[in-house]
Amino acid sequence: MYDRTFPENAVTAQDIKIEAKGVNVHYGDTHAIKDVSVDIQDKTVTAFIGPSGCGKSTFLRCFNRMNDTIDSARVTGDIRIDGEDIYDKRVDPVQLRAKVGMVFQKPNPFPKSIYDNVAYGPKIHGLAHTRADLDDIVEKALRRGAIWDEVKDRLQAPGTGLSGGQQQRLCIARAIATEPEVLLMDEPCSALDPIATGQVEELIDELRRDYSVVIVTHSMQQAARVSQKTAFFHLGNLVEYGDTDEIFTNPQDPKTESYITGRIG
Amino acid sequence: MPFYWTLATILGLAALGFFLGRHRAVASVGGERRKLHSLRKYYGINVAMKTLTPALGLLVVWLIAQPVIVEWRVSDLVAGTDVADTRVQTLVMVDVRRVANGLDTAVAAGVLSEADAASLTADSGTIRDTLGDAGVALGSDVSAPVLAAAQRYRTLSARADLTRTVAVLAVALLGLGWSLRETDGDFRARNVVEQGVRGLLIGAACIAILTTLGIVLSLVFNTIEFFRIYPASEFFFSTTWSPSFGGGSQLGILPLLWGTMYISLIALAVAVPIGLLAAIYLSEYASKRVRSVAKPALEILAGIPTIVYGLFALLTVGPMLMKVFGDGGLGWMQAGTAVMTAGLVMGIMLIPFVSSLSDDIINAVPQAMRDGSYGLGATQSETIRHVIIPAALPGIVGAILLAASRAIGETMIVVLGAGAAARISGNPFEAMTTVTAKIVSQLTGDADFSSPEALVAFALGMTLFVLTLGLNVLALYIVRRFREQYE
Numbered sequence: 240m241y242d243r244t245f246p247e248n249a250v251t252a253q254d255i256k257i258e259a260k261g262v263n264v265h266y267g268d269t270h271a272i273k274d275v276s277v278d279i280q281d282k283t284v285t286a287f288i289g290p291s292g293c294g295k296s297t298f299l300r301c302f303n304r305m306n307d308t309i310d311s312a313r314v315t316g317d318i319r320i321d322g323e324d325i326y327d328k329r330v331d332p333v334q335l336r337a338k339v340g341m342v343f344q345k346p347n348p349f350p351k352s353i354y355d356n357v358a359y360g361p362k363i364h365g366l367a368h369t370r371a372d373l374d375d376i377v378e379k380a381l382r383r384g385a386i387w388d389e390v391k392d393r394l395q396a397p398g399t400g401l402s403g404g405q406q407q408r409l410c411i412a413r414a415i416a417t418e419p420e421v422l423l424m425d426e427p428c429s430a431l432d433p434i435a436t437g438q439v440e441e442l443i444d445e446l447r448r449d450y451s452v453v454i455v456t457h458s459m460q461q462a463a464r465v466s467q468k469t470a471f472f473h474l475g476n477l478v479e480y481g482d483t484d485e486i487f488t489n490p491q492d493p494k495t496e497s498y499i500t501g502r503i504g
Numbered sequence: 505m506p507f508y509w510t511l512a513t514i515l516g517l518a519a520l521g522f523f524l525g526r527h528r529a530v531a532s533v534g535g536e537r538r539k540l541h542s543l544r545k546y547y548g549i550n551v552a553m554k555t556l557t558p559a560l561g562l563l564v565v566w567l568i569a570q571p572v573i574v575e576w577r578v579s580d581l582v583a584g585t586d587v588a589d590t591r592v593q594t595l596v597m598v599d600v601r602r603v604a605n606g607l608d609t610a611v612a613a614g615v616l617s618e619a620d621a622a623s624l625t626a627d628s629g630t631i632r633d634t635l636g637d638a639g640v641a642l643g644s645d646v647s648a649p650v651l652a653a654a655q656r657y658r659t660l661s662a663r664a665d666l667t668r669t670v671a672v673l674a675v676a677l678l679g680l681g682w683s684l685r686e687t688d689g690d691f692r693a694r695n696v697v698e699q700g701v702r703g704l705l706i707g708a709a710c711i712a713i714l715t716t717l718g719i720v721l722s723l724v725f726n727t728i729e730f731f732r733i734y735p736a737s738e739f740f741f742s743t744t745w746s747p748s749f750g751g752g753s754q755l756g757i758l759p760l761l762w763g764t765m766y767i768s769l770i771a772l773a774v775a776v777p778i779g780l781l782a783a784i785y786l787s788e789y790a791s792k793r794v795r796s797v798a799k800p801a802l803e804i805l806a807g808i809p810t811i812v813y814g815l816f817a818l819l820t821v822g823p824m825l826m827k828v829f830g831d832g833g834l835g836w837m838q839a840g841t842a843v844m845t846a847g848l849v850m851g852i853m854l855i856p857f858v859s860s861l862s863d864d865i866i867n868a869v870p871q872a873m874r875d876g877s878y879g880l881g882a883t884q885s886e887t888i889r890h891v892i893i894p895a896a897l898p899g900i901v902g903a904i905l906l907a908a909s910r911a912i913g914e915t916m917i918v919v920l921g922a923g924a925a926a927r928i929s930g931n932p933f934e935a936m937t938t939v940t941a942k943i944v945s946q947l948t949g950d951a952d953f954s955s956p957e958a959l960v961a962f963a964l965g966m967t968l969f970v971l972t973l974g975l976n977v978l979a980l981y982i983v984r985r986f987r988e989q990y991e
Binding site for chain 2: 303305308310333334335336337338340341342343345347348349350351359360363364410413414417
């Protein structure tokens with residue numbers, strides 16, 4: 240961390256967790272994200288909506304530099320978390336990803352036991368010094384992931400043996416276990432049935448108390464249900480960004496209106 | 505008509521059938537092709553297929569059966585003379601065939617007339633010279649019964665050849681006629697051709713399976729034969745291997761098995777770490793460009809014939825090891841051919857095998873696993889150690905087992921690199937030998953094929969077969985279980 244806080248915007252800096260300015264992403268010759276600027280607030284659920292291929296997932300993956308793992312991807316622009324430029328040379332992307340957790344579209348538990356799945360992050364980052372510490376972290380994470388009661392009797396069972404919804408909550412618990420500040424979710428419910436979706440959505444609402452959550456979703460109902468802020472992307476552009484209620488009841492841009500009423504998409 | 509002409513004729517008939525069938529189909533609907541059930545060509549293929557298949561089938565069966573039947577009909581002529589048992593009779597039959605072929609050649613060369621060949625008698629004593637003039641060399645003078653048998657062999661064969669030609673052509677014509685008759689616009693030629701394709705594929709699969717079965721059965725029968733003349737307990741539990749072709753051999757498999765295991769173990773100790781690490785580099789770290797060059801380059805190693813590896817062991821690795829461990833160096837090694845030499849070279853041979861299979865298996869681990877790990881802030885090597893390798897482990901174990909079964913079956917490297925001494929010893933710088941190398945040396949001598957010294961090769965082969973089959977089955981079982989996890 241290095242000190243770059245200016246006294247005049249110290250107040251807003253507390254509210255704004257992620258600050259993105261003029262972000263462009265290229266995949267080889269494809270221009271996937273075109274000059275997008277967005278301020279994401281702390282302790283808020285922000286939803287990215289838009290038709291398939293509009294770049295919302297790509298943009299999400301800029302926040303924890305997951306695009307670095309793709310050879311052809313090139314990210315330019317300025318993204319700051321808590322005022323710190325995450326694309327600065329001094330930032331280690333590996334450390335960053337511990338601070339910015341991510342949950343993926345398809346539940347992807349490791350082929351290990353439930354316990355080891357959750358303990359994976361804390362072990363790597365040395366968050367626990369004793370076995371009891373680790374047990375404690377795992378239990379806390381599973382409780383926060385709203386799955387503790389279902390798995391407490393079979394922590395040594397393989398994580399891949401759980402149902403889809405349970406797997407996804409396990410993955411959320413796994414992400415929480417490294418004590419991140421921001422939680423990124425890339426269509427976390429698209430592989431789940433309605434009941435599991437309901438449980439995960441409830442959990443997301445819970446998580447808002449401690450984290451800044453950014454969720455990419457295909458379902459406008461989901462965005463309306465869980466988020467406070469919504470950003471609408473179209474063909475790599477950020478079309479509109481504002482309070483969720485505003486966007487859904489009184490969209491400013493005709494494209495946003497067409498999308499949420501189902502005319503494009 | 506000679507055989508090739510028969511074949512050419514039925515092929516010609518089939519080609520003719522193709523065009524006739526096509527034409528007839530179109531004609532049957534008055535030239536309006538859209539009224540045909542199938543495309544025009546299917547009618548042609550149907551006719552060609554029905555002309556060719558039964559005729560070819562008959563030809564093949566006939567070719568296999570004819571010599572057997574002819575020999576059986578001839579055998580009573582030579583029976584009772586010098587026929588002691590079936591084995592000798594086979595030898596006499598070879599003579600009969602050779603004389604018969606000689607007469608054929610002589611007639612073809614114009615040295616003998618057809619009538620002379622049939623009326624020739626053994627008394628004239630000139631058969632050998634006459635045939636010699638025609639360029640047929642006979643080892644000894646021809647005895648009267650053999651000559652008579654050869655003459656009957658010729659007559660019977662000639663008659664059978666003629667009958668065969670007639671029968672095959674008749675079947676081909678019948679097929680042609682019948683299939684042309686059924687050809688009309690409503691005939692579902694397309695479906696029939698589909699059946700034909702199916703039959704072709706089943707045939708190919710059957711040939712492959714039956715051949716395997718034949719090989720296994722021949723192994724089994726010869727092994728049983730061996731155990732009839734040599735005690736099985738001696739074979740499996742004796743620690744001495746000293747075949748002597750004069751009799752009184754000791755044929756214990758244990759020294760050979762020990763050599764096999766020892767060399768394979770060293771080979772795996774070389775191949776598994778190097779191959780696995782290379783696979784991890786290629787699949788996880790290498791850029792696309794490096795990968796596109798390095799992977800094929802590594803796989804070239806797999807294309808090198810094992811005899812070349814053997815030469816490498818004999819001429820390069822052996823002397824190199826001698827420099828370090830031999831008399832001039834540490835003094836552990838007496839000669840360049842040793843377990844270590846063969847093991848190292850075999851290990852090099854197995855590297856591409858292990859790396860290529862492991863690479864495929866590591867690539868099959870879903871990207872989601874990697875993303876999940878990176879997303880939690882793991883580095884690349886942490887991801888590989890904690891997520892990728894555990895996920896791919898069953899597959900990697902399978903790959904190693906497959907490599908092991910190749911190491912066990914490897915021959916040439918051992919023959920050239922490991923020496924020929926069958927012994928049980930812990931020193932890897934001593935010469936030892938393996939099951940495969942001994943199979944080669946048991947069968948490449950002048951040994952009588954009914955002696956235990958030669959038959960032991962089959963028992964060795966059978967043991968090896970059971971061993972590698974077991975390893976392969978185990979490997980495939982493990983690999984398959986791994987696949988189910990992600991599909």
